[in-house]
Amino acid sequence: MSGSAALATPPSGAVLEEFSYDDDIVRKFLWATVIWGLVGMLVGLVIALQMANPWFNLGLEWTSFGRLRPLHTNAVIFAFGGNAFFTGAYYSTQRLLKARMWSDGMSKFHFWGWQAIILAAALTLPLGFTQAKEYAELEWPIDIAIAVVWVVFAINFFMTMLRRRERHLYVAIWFYIASIVTVAILHIFNNLSLPAGMFKSYSIYAGVQDAFMQWWYGHNAVAFFLTTPFLGLMYYFMPKAAEGPVFSYRLSILHFWSLVFLYIWAGPHHLHYTSLPEWASTLGMLFSVMLWAPSWGGMINGLLTLRGAWHKVVDDPILKFFVVGITAYGMSTFEGPMLSIKSVNALAHYTDWIIAHVHTGALGWNGFITFGMVYWLLPRLFQAPLHSKKLMELHFWIATFGIILYVLAIYSAGVTQGLMWRAFDETGRLMYPDFVETVLRLLPMYWVRVVGGSMYIVGVILLLYNLIMTWRARPGRYEVPVVRAAALTPRYEGPAEAPETGGVISRISGMRYHRKWERLPVTFTVLTTLAVVVASLFEILPTFLIKSNVPTIAAVKPYTxxxxxxxxxxxxxxxxxxxxxxxxxxxxxxxxxxxxxxxxxxxxxxxxxxxxxxxxxxxxxxxxxxxxxxxxxxxxxxxxxxxxxxxxxxxxxxxxxxxxxxxxxxxxxxxxxxxxxxxxxxxxxxxxxxxxxxxxxxxxxxxxxxxxxxxxxxxxxxxxxxxxxxxxxxxxxxxx
Amino acid sequence: MKLSDIIGNSGLSIYAQIALVIFVAAFVAILIWLFRPGSTERFRRDAQIPLDDETPVERRTPPKDDA
CATH class of the missing domain: 1.10.760.10 (Cytochrome c-like domain)
Known part of the structure; x- marks a missing residue:
């Protein structure tokens, strides 16, 4: 927009360029985050009420639990979580790379395209158009639209990287790259299907293989849509809010590569004790347990960024949001590996325990990182002081107690039902043979969840109010800060590098190639992709190709x-x-x-x-x-x-x-x-x-x-x- | 005999072990790279990147709507 004008040559000899950032797109995504977040959580409240009392299904075919539950999950993951990621990514990427987004038009296309997809989901899911795969319910025309919008986002992002003015890619950018690339791969391969009408298709995979692909996707949707993007946000906004660098940059790199290498394998832990071959299930368990280490490394890294600044947490609700958010990341990534252990999984699988686990992560980690980030951005984006710090503080406390009520109730519901299903009486018969008995026992807990969830929603309403009031105090025209930075020279001349004396050995020992490849975003992206694809293939190929995995049964015939x-x-x-x-x-x-x-x-x-x-x-x-x-x-x-x-x-x-x-x-x-x-x-x-x-x-x-x-x-x-x-x-x- | 039969009988179950070896090797390589001599200063500088990105030289209010 403001163009890049070459200025007088500074002493170093590099040419300084002037440019400004596109914050308009960040403001758009921020609004979308808060509004869709509220909508998605309200749908969640409706289905929570339906579980407490079926009257809330309203007797209409479009509002039954089975149709609204995917709407809730899609809205909170892709509309709330997605827009939150884009908000933070557009803000931080431009600043970390010292470059405006490559194309404002593509940024806008990304924004409107994504909102249109959300709207399409909100219409088609209650109408019953679904692929029946969790978090991949949307039918094929919408899937194609998602792929197109995602590719536009990716092109815009990578072109911005190529035109950046900062040599080193900060670790947050690494997390964004991994997320963008992996989500594209997951989305495309899990959604391969043959259309049988405008809003009807059949997965090209069947049975065991379809289950495997779905949970390879499903688990990595959690990993690369709800974990790595938000870790990128954490590594940018946490140092910003704490006003100090991340605790250990080394640890953040280790955190990154370990997650990229390990997460891809973990999917089969969603299929313990099912028809999935046991080796795949065991492999998924082992890699899940290994995830313990990097996840906790990341949590510690995030929390210790506050070293020497803990006193600020008392006064600053933004830091409170981050501290509880990162702690929730630690809690749910402790619990995840534990739940992937087969004997624990036998009790927890199919019960509310999983729902509690997910909501610790979603409400605590994704929600609180988003809220902290949004509150930090509000005065900066709308160029007016935050309307009310008191309301922000209230939001923090009401949401925190809401989470506690929610998860405690649902944890106990999960364990209760799991134990009731497996209880035998002294004669060796099932103690609760009638399934409905195990449901009735949970109803009080479901009502507590309604209360806890409502408190969390009240918090989001407070945020929306604060957002509207801050926005109303904005200046007539936003100031556009102009930034000045040197363009990158085509060839990097690093500080005081040893002169090349020739020979292979000196080149290797000089580690020059390392510096080269990490400066090249394309090479870096290829490496990340390679890590993800190789891991996927090592697990997918045997599942699909080893015959003994799915012994055929002659009596099994197709459905009439x-x-x-x-x-x-x-x-x-x-x-x-x-x-x-x-x-x-x-x-x-x-x-x-x-x-x-x-x-x-x-x-x-x-x-x-x-x-x-x-x-x-x-x-x-x-x-x-x-x-x-x-x-x-x-x-x-x-x-x-x-x-x-x-x-x-x-x-x-x-x-x-x-x-x-x-x-x-x-x-x-x-x-x-x-x-x-x-x-x-x-x-x-x-x-x-x-x-x-x-x-x-x-x-x-x-x-x-x-x-x-x-x-x-x-x-x-x-x-x-x-x-x-x-x-x-x-x-x-x-x-x- | 179809291609899928050939691949299906070629003992792919060892893939998991091969992968494990590859991945441990990659992990060790990353560790070595992280702690190679002289990297401390460089990582200290990298960690500062998000903190020095808000240094505008001037603030402009555009004459027309810049939305």
Whole structure:
């Protein structure tokens, strides 16, 4: 904007250039951070209320827990967390590199593109358009838009690096580079799918492999979207707020490389005791445990940056936010490796413990680093004193106590339910065979969470108020500080380097090549990418290519067209958010749900639907357990069948007609993915109609409602009745 | 025999061990690089980068809206 004008030559001989930073884009992202943060957390409050009392599902198909839960996670991760990262990155990158962003136009495109994607998510997720992969729910057109916007951001970022006026890339920039590159890789490879309509697609992976890819992605979304970007912010804003350099720069470099090398491997710890091959699960556990060290190194590095400045924490709420935020990073990265240990995981998996763990990280680490950063930026960006320091202080305390209430309640809910699931009485039978008993016990804790979460939200409202009031006190026109720095010479002449005496040995011992490659952002980026890609391939290739990993089972057949349609309803309703389909080989699981799940059982599952949480019981072997009419009654009013159930009702299943053309198209898409459908591709509609009529007749004969033969209800029931029955198809197939 | 069969039977399970060796080697290399002689001064300077980035030579209020 203000152009770079060459000035008189300074004594050193380098040419000084004048330039200014683009803070307008930072202000935009800051607004988006706070507003989307509030929206995402309010959706979180709604689903927290739904768990405490199913009335809050409102009886509408668009507002059930299964549809709103992905909206909450996507909003807080990508809208709140994403915009917070961009706010801090655009502010600090320009200053650390002493260069304005390469293209203001691209910065603006990034901003508006990202907000449009968030809006698209807010519309499509309640409508039931989802890929059923956690944190990657958005359907393919939006995925493409994300890739485009991300690439524009990356180009703008890397071009700015190439035109920088600061030789050395500060460690915060390293963290940004790793995040930008890795998120792109994760996003593209996990979302590879074949479209079966405008907002419908099937993952190209199936079963075990899809599960593996999803959690390779899912875990690294936590690593490279919620950890490394925010560590970059910590390494910039913490020294700023503490007014002193980071405790140990060496430690920050070690922190960086260790995280980049280790995180990529850790994904399989989300799949302990599932059909994933055991070696992969063990590998994931080992690397997760190793993550303990660098994570705590980073926490200590962040906290000790306050050495000699601890007295400032008393007066400065910004430092308080940072101290609690970094401590929360330490707590959740202590807990993460612990939860990845198989025996601990056996208790914690599928329970609220994981939810508590996640919220320690999200509310404490991501939230507090963001709030500290936003408060630090407010007077600088809006060029007016912060409206109220008192309200900032109040925000800190109310949010801190909100987190404590939230996590304590949900930790105890998690452990309680985990212990109840595995309890046997003295005769060797399950102590709580009725799943709903283990839910009812948790309701008081769910109400405490509502209180704690609300306190946290009140804090964000205080922040928004402070932001609005500070913004209103802004000057008529923002001042644009002009900065002066020397352009980089094309070749680096370092301070007092030893003259090259020739020969390979002297070059190596002079370490000149080291200085060279770290000055070259491209080389550095390639190295980071290499670390991530090599690690991924070492883990992915064997999972995909070793045959013994997924032994085939001859009895397992593809879903019938009608069952496939029902499965897509299951996906659209987000049933997988509350019901797993994966029975672990543990006695208390097989006792409750039946034979444990085999890898060969999900070979036709595009995508896999193993789930990660049991708010309701596992459904892997629900097929044939109850009559068709039971399912009709249960979907229409779950509380009538299971008193105290917190499941939403689905009366619209009986209202909506089956879309036969979509059904045929989906069978065709599945066949293209290699599912052996044979003549079912051309015969999909008559096959489905015949099966639908059979189920409808059975429901009517049992005294249920008539006229369901063309309703979606029969499709979802067909799917329910199929689940888990293939491996025992001859033994237990009784007429439902 | 398909290519996937050939790869599938070629004993890829040793990949994890190979990777471990590579990664430990990389880690050791980084450690050596971090503590090589004479690096202290350089890291001390690098750590100062975020602290000396706010030295405007002048403040300008643009005549027209600069949004």
């Amino acid at each position: 067209p009608l069952e496939l349609y029902g499965r897509d309803m299951y996906i659209a309703e987000g049933c997988f958010n509350c019901h797993s389909q994966q029975i672990r080989p543990l006695r208390y699981e097989t006792e409750r749900y039946g034979e444990y799940s085999k890898p060969g059982e999900s070979v036709y599952d595009h995508p896999f639907l193993w789930g990660s949480r049991r708010i309701g019981p596992d459904l892997a072997r629900i097929g044939g357990k109850y009559p068709n009419l039971w399912h009709v009654r249960h979907f229409e009013n779950p509380q009538e069948i299971a008193a105290g159930s917190i499941m939403p009702s689905y009366p619209h299943f009986s209202r909506h007609a089956i879309d036969w053309d979509a059904l045929a198209k989906r069978v065709g898409t599945m066949a293209m993915l290699g599912v052996p459908y044979g003549n079912a591709v051309t015969e999909a509609i008559p096959m489905a109609r015949a099966q639908a009529e059979e189920i409808a007749r059975d429901i009517e004969a049992a005294g249920g409602p008539s006229g369901l033969a063309d309703r979606e209800m029969v499709a979802i029931i067909a799917y329910m009745q199929r689940l888990g029955r293939d491996i025992s198809s001859t033994a237990s197939r009784v007429a439902p």
